[in-house]
Amino acid sequence: MTNALALVVYMAIVTWLTLLIASMMRARGWTLPGIILALGNRENMPEPLAVADRADRAARNTLENFVLFAALVLTAHAMGVVDHRIELGAEIFFWARLAYIPIYIAGIIYVRTVVWTISIIGLGMITSTLL
Template sequence: MTDTLRFVVYTAILTWVALLAASLIRARGWTFAGMTLAIGNRDKMPEPSPLAGRAMRASQNTLEGFVLFAAVALAAHAAGVDGPRVAMGAQIYFWARVVYLPVYYAGIVFLRTLVWGVGIVGLAIMVSAML
């Protein structure tokens, strides 16, 4: 497996963790009532707390970004241009997402946008390596 594909797998796992965390934070899944709510149909979810709202938005952004990242990485792999620049862009993207989630959860607005931008730079590096 190439380094780029390895980071696709890592990012898929990170995306799943972000979605799971958002769900558990929203339902308060660490409590008995929250666990009951989480395994049910979720018809009557409570209003999200500020942290739950940020976790939900961060997970949605992570999912949306993963779609773009995976498409670029898989296109590079299929085209046979999965070289060091593509792998470096993939690493930058992944590590930016690792930092992005806790920064977003903490509500640090300007830093969140800066870290998101670093991830976009990683994607741009990947794309530029293919052109």
């Protein structure tokens, strides 16, 4: 398995954990009523805290970007393209996304956008090898 493919697996785990954390924050899963709500159909959810809203947006953004990342890396693999830009782009994307999640949840503006842009540069490096 190439490093880029391993990063797809790691990013899938990070994405799932981000979705899980956002969901538990929204349901307030650290409380008994929150646990009961999280185990149910999630009807009558309480108003989300600002941090829970940010966690949800970070999770959705992570999922959206993971789909693009996985599609690009898997396409490169299926095509048999071997290029250092794929590996480097995958690493840049992964580490930038790993930094992006807590920055977004913490509400650190501007830095969030810079880190997001760095992750997009990683995707661009992968894309450039396929065109």
